[in-house]
Amino acid sequence: MKQAIPYSSGTAWAPRSDDGGAINGGRQPVEPTGMAARCAASGGDIRRMVEENRVVVVGRRGCCMVHVVRSLLLGQGVNPTVCEVGEDADEAALIGELPTEMVARCGGDGGAHLRRQGMALPAVFVGGRLVGGLDRLMAVHISGELVPILKQAGALWL
């Protein structure tokens, strides 16, 4: 049974290594290429992904904000690893399983309030540390701090 899909899903989803690392040559034009790595929905898995990859985006399955975050990061020239959690995953539980230093935001508090109210999804981790949700990412991006953060984490070199 063929389903009518108005947009062609014909953009090539070429499999890439799920190294959330850098693309040589600096910035690249924004394109929705790159395979989103799917991981299971537990805190342990997230921890592992964050430790192993430089840029990780954690989001709910089917959430379109994840797409926004990805597009933004791709525009900067990084290819983030996307970690999808289940739609009814508890944010507070997820964040509880992460070590403190991961959650302590760069330049922010010790993540205490995050532990209380849970992580806003989608969440971005750069260099093993939590950057924040989409608003934080936007703010950081507009103020021009995003690129230095990425460079510092080794996710982006010139």
Added chain:
Amino acid sequence: MHLVINWIAFSEEIFVTIYRANIFFKLTVHFQVCRRTIYSVLVIPISNSSRAGSFCMSPNSMSSASAQFATSRRIGIYEPNRQISMWGDSFKADSSQNTGASTIVEADAKHDNRLGDIPLESPGPSKKYDQEANKPADKVLRRLAQNREAARKSRLRKKAYVQQLESSRLKLSQLEQELEHAKQQGVYVGGHLGDSSLGLSGTVNSGVAAFEMEYGHWVEEQNRQTGELRAALQAHVSDIELRMLVESGMSHYDNLFHIKAIAAKSDVFYLMSGMWKTPAERFFLWIGGFRPSELLKVLSPQLEPLTEQQVVAVCNLQQSSQQAEDALSQGMDKLQQTLAETLTSDPLGASGVATYMGQMANAMGKLEGLVNFVNQADHLRQQTLQQMYKILTTRQAARGLLVLGDYFQRLRALSSLWTARPHEPA
């Protein structure tokens, strides 16, 4: 049916009184006087009321005689039970020409003592008197009946008229309410008429109405502040005063995003439709508001002279905001795509109600994501403004706010002109 016919026969006429007719009947009265006159058949319909009628006929007017009835109240009601033939006999018995009424009355009295008060009518002149007394009586009775009828009709008409008045009154108050509402919208959306009210669906929820009111206030305050900035810059006031103006301007924009966030929770589609903005503003609509990059394009040429550092910073800001806009736009496209996918299915397929409901629930969840998008877009606008404020000096920021305020004023003025332009109605 009780019928009593009293007739007093004269040489000229017969006076017949009919009492207490209860039902419709035809009365055939056939009189024959031994004298010369022959009275023809008379057919009299009697209505089913308990009134008695009396009529008077004369041989001369026989052909044109019409039945007339009037109430018998004045005449009195007689007990019935007389037979016509009896009278005929008694009449024949007194066939003298001069007998007149009294004779007959006496005859009646002789023959029937059961009769109650019979009006003793004297012969001769009394005959005439009877005639006339009964003619006006008839006329009066007739007029009374007509009056009753007319009164009844006019009561009905009045009732209908009053009902019509009531319904018109209700309709008028409804229209007035609608007009008031439309006027409010017109006033608060930069003075342009009715466009926004036409765009709204029939049920305007309170969140939307509250937002419209607040936005109206916001625009008024914005215009006031723009005027203040213009005056201050022209008067070359000190930096400290300018700083105060700039800060109040910035917090005013924060207010806008705040009320928009509340409205987004209430009705996100309304916000995204831009119906709360004027038409020309709507042309530039992007996710429920202005594009930050457009804003910067309007601002940059008016801010010179800028230092090199500032130029670079502005350039970077322009680029970042453009990238963020693109990311959000792509997210919106993705949302559209997934929503469309959620809703499509084979209409001829045997998917049950559960599948349908599941699809709908899914789609509902997707739609709720729109609120997030509007919030993120507003957040981007706010961040862009804040960043500009950081880059610029106080004086430059004051000038920037003035430029922005003036630009939006012009857009709104353009909308008013456009709406008011003379054109042929479609």
